[in-house]
Amino acid sequence: MLQIDAWKRVMILMTVAVGLLLAMPNAFYTRVEMHNDAQIAMERTGVSTPELEQQAALWPSYLPSSLVNLGLDLRGGAHLLAEVQVNQVLDARMVSFWPEVRDALRATGTIGSIERLGVENGEMRIRLNDNPDRMEEAIGVVRGLSRQTISLTGVPVSDIDVRSEGAILIISVSEAERTASSERTMAQSREIIERRINEVGTREPNIQRQGDDRILIQVPGIGSAQELKDLIGTTAKLTFNHVVSSTSDPNARARIGQIVLPSLDQPGTFYILRESPVVTGEDLVDSQPSFDQNGQAAVSFRFNASGGAKFGQYTAENVGLPFAIVLDGEVISAPRINDAILGGSGIITGNFTVEESVQLAVLLRAGALPAELTWLEERTVGPDLGQDSIDAGRIACIVAFIAVLVFMFLSYGTFGMFANIALIINVGLIFGLLSLIGATLTLPGIAGIVLTIGMAVDANVLIFERIKEELKSAKGPARAIELGYEKALSAILDANVTTFITALILFVMGSGPVRGFAITLGLGIITSVFTAIYVTRLFVVMWFEFRRPKTIEV
CATH class of the missing domain: 1.20.1640.10 (Multidrug efflux transporter AcrB transmembrane domain)
Incomplete structure (x- = not known):
């Protein structure tokens, strides 16, 4: 029927x-878009001006305000294709590893004088000047400095390979770690670029990885490709701050010289921190997912000499207290200091999964682009x-x-x-x-x-x-x-x-x-x-x- x-x-x-x-x-695209932009501006800054209120009143708040976003070819904007120089990360890692290798070889007392010949493509060459017959001992010492890191399959692997050619000791990033490092570098680069672009409230950027070492960036509504390049070149702000206390009150007031910041991994928690950071992201050399002594996923990090000295002194004076890792105005982690972290490196432990440790490592390193970007293609699409x-x-x-x-x-x-x-x-x-x-x-x-x-x-x-x-x-x-x-x-x-x-x-x-x-x-x-x-x-x-x-x- x-x-x-x-x-x-x-x-x-x-x-x-x-x-x-x-x-x-x-059907009322311009009016609704002005309303949305005004609402976002007032929420971001916390300031309401007559002009913003007038724009926000262009569309009733009780009606839906979601729009179909217009792409680059419809709205105009900038198009960039960047190549990430991933080898720079491998070279920087070997350079930062050199002091540790040098001190370990000298501490044996039997290897004698050594000389670093150079670092290229993630490979460091060291000459044993006095006792080349001690090469096997030197290889064993350097292998003892290797760390277990997380490969793409989630299986722990050694992060370095060590071999010799005559009197030359060759230390290189292992193939598994090279692949994993490349993946982390690309993920970090994309993360930073997306953060930089989203920070200015740009609508619907298209950021995609292409191939092994390239990133496509399309941003509708931006004036020119050069403007987009300047925006991406801005460094994200990463700091390590002393934790005064924590609270669940979003309106908590801080004393002079203190700031209140929200927690990223613990929604509803706010940290009161000393405004002056202990160390900034400019001192961070490396951050990688790894394992702690119990085989649990963790994150290791390393500072340069200056940052390591400052961080070592601070941790020695604050054992048992937490410190905050702050990225773009949010506390991404607040681990507790178990021991003094000397030598410029340390490890962050917690109830991390492998994926979470990889993500935290990326966030820790998101304070600056890990490698130089080479612009292969750039163009501007006019409105x-x-x-x-x-x-x-x-x-x-x-x-x-x-x-x-x-x-x-x-x-x-x-x-x-x-x-x-x-x-x-x-x-x-x-x-x-x-x-x-x-x-x-x-x-x-x-x-x-x-x-x-x-x-x-x-x-x-x-x-x-x-x-x-x-x-x-x-x-x-x-x-x-x-x-x-x-x-x-x-x-x-x-x-x-x-x-x-x-x-x-x-x-x-x-x-x-x-x-x-x-x-x-x-x-x-x-x-x-x-x-x-x-x-x-x-x-x-x-x-x-x-x-x-x-x-x-x-």
């Missing part, structure tokens, strides 16, 4: 209403070009939309009108979902919407043609409509599921514009199936209940 339960009708209508409500802010792209995409959507509407009306009459109304709702639902997930719309994304408009009526065509076939079998209109929807369902699902799988593969395997196309195509398939199976059927049922026709013509 041709009917839809009352609760199903309510759910369908509510889904459509919510989707169109989420899409509504995009005029972006506006041209928007205009061209709008024209394409309108032409496709009108063509489909006219075709459906001429082909199926009243039923075609139902399909056309569902098509309009379908486009609104697509923009509602894009706004809800905070997706970025690019030119390929517009192409996906245009394609969806053409595909959206496919399901209706299958249904209507099936109804026509059932009418030819001398069945009544109600039964013909019911059978038309039932028998077309399998074909609709098969066609759309295969297309959705294609969109999913494009999203997983692709990047940038390809993923933008995949997102709009995939969401369009979901909304198209929903409007075809449920919305048009609801319209047809309501029309049939109202008109009670003896015969119908599709």
Whole structure:
């Protein structure tokens, strides 16, 4: 029997209403964007000016304010492709390792004079001047300085390889550690770049790793590529501060010379710290995930000579007390000092998983870019070009939309009108979902919407043609409509599921514009199936209940 339960009708209508409500802010894009920017500015600074309040009042706070973000090709902005010089990290590590090697070899008393010849590509060469016949002893001493570190598979491995060539002792970063170090360097570089860009409130930057040592950076709405380069070059602020106390009161007041900062790993906790840091991130040489003496995941760190001396004196005077690691105004960790940390290196222990120790190591080193960035490609997309792209995409959507509407009306009459109304709702639902997930719309994304408009009526065509076939079998209109929807369902699902799988593969395997196309195509398939199976059927049922026709013509 041709009917839809009352609760199903309510759910369908509510889904459509919510989707169109989420899409509504995009019809007032400039006004809503100014409202959002004003709200963000007031929350970040804590200061409310008349101008910001006026902009915030442009859009009611009780209405949704999420927008479909415009990509670089639509909004204009800057595009950079950077190559990270990962070998610099390996070289710096060997250079910082040299004093430890030198002191250990001299402490034997039998190896005699040694000389560092150079460091290149993560490899340090040392000549044994006096006693080259003591090479095996020297290799054993250096191997004793190696540390267990975490490989990409999570298995502990040695961080160095030691061998000899005649009287030359060669110390190099192990292959497993070289790979892991490269991964950490790239993760750290991307983390720093993203932090720097997000700090200025830029909307929806696209920061992706490409290949082994390259990072693609696209930032809509920024003036020029040089401006973006200057922004990325800014160093994040990392400090090590003395902890006075902790509190759960976000409005706690600090004395003169003290500051109150929130905890990153313990939400709701605030630390009162001495304003003057003990050591800054400029003194940090290295930070890596490792294991403590009990085999638990931990994080090791190393300062330069100056930072090591200051940190050693501080820890010797504050055994048993916590110290805070502060990054960009947030306490990322507050470990307790168990012993004096002398020699410029130490270890942070806690209930870390392997993943958490890797993440903390990245955050510790996020105070400065770990290696130099070489700019391989840079360009600026002007807002005029972006506006041209928007205009061209709008024209394409309108032409496709009108063509489909006219075709459906001429082909199926009243039923075609139902399909056309569902098509309009379908486009609104697509923009509602894009706004809800905070997706970025690019030119390929517009192409996906245009394609969806053409595909959206496919399901209706299958249904209507099936109804026509059932009418030819001398069945009544109600039964013909019911059978038309039932028998077309399998074909609709098969066609759309295969297309959705294609969109999913494009999203997983692709990047940038390809993923933008995949997102709009995939969401369009979901909304198209929903409007075809449920919305048009609801319209047809309501029309049939109202008109009670003896015969119908599709």
